[in-house]
Amino acid sequence: MLVGRTAAEPSRYGGQEERVGQLDGKKGLIFGVANDHSIAWGIARALHAEGATLGFSSIESLIDRRVRPLADSIGATFVEPCDVQSDDQIRHVMGRWREEHGGLDILVHALAFARREDLEGAFVDTSRDGFALALDVSAYSLVALVREARELLHPGSAVLTLSYYGAEKVVGNYNVMGVAKAALEASVRYLAADLGPDGIRVNAISAGPIRTLAAAGIAGFKKMHGAFADVAPLRRNVTTEDVGGAAVFLCSELSGAITGEVLYVDAGFNILGVPTTEG
Ligand code: NAD
Ligand code: 0WE
Numbered sequence: 001m002l003v004g005r006t007a008a009e010p011s012r013y014g015g016q017e018e019r020v021g022q023l024d025g026k027k028g029l030i031f032g033v034a035n036d037h038s039i040a041w042g043i044a045r046a047l048h049a050e051g052a053t054l055g056f057s058s059i060e061s062l063i064d065r066r067v068r069p070l071a072d073s074i075g076a077t078f079v080e081p082c083d084v085q086s087d088d089q090i091r092h093v094m095g096r097w098r099e100e101h102g103g104l105d106i107l108v109h110a111l112a113f114a115r116r117e118d119l120e121g122a123f124v125d126t127s128r129d130g131f132a133l134a135l136d137v138s139a140y141s142l143v144a145l146v147r148e149a150r151e152l153l154h155p156g157s158a159v160l161t162l163s164y165y166g167a168e169k170v171v172g173n174y175n176v177m178g179v180a181k182a183a184l185e186a187s188v189r190y191l192a193a194d195l196g197p198d199g200i201r202v203n204a205i206s207a208g209p210i211r212t213l214a215a216a217g218i219a220g221f222k223k224m225h226g227a228f229a230d231v232a233p234l235r236r237n238v239t240t241e242d243v244g245g246a247a248v249f250l251c252s253e254l255s256g257a258i259t260g261e262v263l264y265v266d267a268g269f270n271i272l273g274v275p276t277t278e279g
Pocket of ligand 2: 116174209213
């Protein structure tokens, strides 16, 4: 039997309508879809497959050409522009969500930005402006989104963000983004402590390198991506499907007692003391 789904919307289960999803009845808002290679889109597909109803927000220039067609493909109607550097725009999106959906069960933050010139050369050369921009877009935006979403969140709601190993260890050229991710991971812990008493969980996934738009054109990325698969314990790269699976876990009751955590989805790379192909 078809319940709560129009004929135009594709089945989540390829016709097996009775399967119970881990996120049935949950409503999620996802920030950071740029295209179908985006980690945010991998997360969206996974959450949708488990029964979540989703909405999307991305920067305005991406909405009509990129985001709306992807949203349409999973029957999502909520698509709103937002530059996370603007408190007004964040407030507007959350207001629109309240009008359309009321509460918010899942908030996904999958975005980052630093100036290209700050992702090459020496970290010591990072300008004051470049530092502030990277930290504003990549770390402070999580705090701003959570604050403006707070009245929509309720016991059982989950917030998820995306980090990278460069937060913890030096990765050549990651530079100011590493500092921004360190701030992001610390923000996850402080937000988790703030919102924990309200039953709201806040976690991060630290993903291995994935060839998304944000990774394209990064000096040396291709080489690093290849070398990663040669040395990671699982001897492979990480996919957006891998990240989506972990996101389902962190956004569902399966992880009901986990908050303030950074979960590595990196084929084991971070456990290595000396990343080599031997052993
Ligand atoms: P992506 O390019 O698909 O997504 C990045 C998104 O950030 C884009 O949608 C872009 O529009 C958005 N964005 C940038 N500035 C913004 C602003 N001011 N307001 C609103 N949105 C803005 O790349 P991705 O790799 O999917 O990145 C998603 C997240 O995953 C980022 O936090 C990134 O740091 C993280 N991450 C990526 C990798 C990787 O190797 N690709 C690994 C670990 C973590
Ligand atoms: O977080 C990221 C990348 C985020 C990012 C990417 C860009 C490229 C385009 C932020 N800002 C910009 N600004 C641009 O102008 N990753 C985890 C992917 C990534 O980026 C690297 C990496 C990896 C991995 C940069 C250097 C070294 C490794």
